[in-house]
Amino acid sequence: QLQLQESGPGLVKPSETLSLTCTVSGGSISSSSYYWGWIRQPPGKGLEWIGSIYYSGSTYYNPSLKSRVTISVDTSKNQFSLKLSSVTAADTAVYYCARRATVVPAALFDYWGQGTLVTVSS
Amino acid sequence: SSELTQDPAVSVALGQTVRITCQGDSLRSYYASWYQQKPGQAPVLVIYGKNNRPSGIPDRFSGSSSGNTASLTITGAQAEDEADYYCNSRDSSGNHHVVFGGGTKLTVL
Numbered sequence: 316q317l318q319l320q321e322s323g324p325g326l327v328k329p330s331e332t333l334s335l336t337c338t339v340s341g342g343s344i345s346s347s348s349y350y351w352g353w354i355r356q357p358p359g360k361g362l363e364w365i366g367s368i369y370y371s372g373s374t375y376y377n378p379s380l381k382s383r384v385t386i387s388v389d390t391s392k393n394q395f396s397l398k399l400s401s402v403t404a405a406d407t408a409v410y411y412c413a414r415r416a417t418v419v420p421a422a423l424f425d426y427w428g429q430g431t432l433v434t435v436s437s
Numbered sequence: 438s439s440e441l442t443q444d445p446a447v448s449v450a451l452g453q454t455v456r457i458t459c460q461g462d463s464l465r466s467y468y469a470s471w472y473q474q475k476p477g478q479a480p481v482l483v484i485y486g487k488n489n490r491p492s493g494i495p496d497r498f499s500g501s502s503s504g505n506t507a508s509l510t511i512t513g514a515q516a517e518d519e520a521d522y523y524c525n526s527r528d529s530s531g532n533h534h535v536v537f538g539g540g541t542k543l544t545v546l
Contacts (some may be wrong), residue, residue, distance in 0.1 A: 350533065362472075362480065362523050365536040375533040411479055415535075419486040421468035422527045423536040428477040 317342040319412050319428035327406075327435050331397040337412030344393045345370045350415040352424060353386060355408040363408075367415060368395055372410060383404045402435045409433075441524055441538035442467075455539045457478040457509045459524030469507030471500060474521045474540075482533040483522075484509055486544045517542075519545040
């Protein structure tokens with residue numbers, strides 16, 4: 316059974332960089348059938364796609380966050396990571412990592428991590 | 438980029454049928470996927486593609502699409518179906534960008 320687990324600091328200071336890692340177990344991150352993504356959810360609000368990465372390293376970012384986001388992959392560790400720079404209180408959210416399957420022309424995320432709350436505060 | 442529009446809230450009587458809709462230009466080119474999210478939990482994929490259910494999803498959940506509108510139908514809603522439901526799709530620009538709808542809060546009365 317595929318599992319994804321987010322890890323990283325739960326508290327980040329304003330103007331600093333948020334860094335999270337997603338560890339994938341029970342399957343290979345190098346499969347050509349999947350992308351790997353980050354999605355966030357501010358408290359009480361909806362889901363927002365942050366970006367996705369393919370095992371080859373190709374990245375796709377939400378245009379509204381593109382200037383501050385970097386997603387990378389480490390196939391040797393079966394992990395992918397998120398960096399979000401110059402954070403503000405508006406970046407406080409639960410951050411999810413998820414697998415995006417390509418079986419149909421859609422953006423289906425079939426496996427999700429449990430999510431990790433990141434609070435931006437001094 | 439594209440947008441997906443959902444009604445903020447919908448209610449249904451226990452055992453009745455409810456349809457939750459999602460509108461957006463990208464749905465003319467790409468399928469919607471539907472997610473159920475209960476408080477404090479990660480979203481769960483319930484419908485994808487033309488009308489596919491992942492393993493473990495009850496068959497009372499079904500999906501359909503017409504033009505720029507996708508629908509999630511729950512036939513015989515149960516108390517445990519009370520949750521937030523989100524649709525998503527690929528962006529209509531043809532790249533690999535993703536968009537989510539704003540979500541629909543389903544209340545089972």
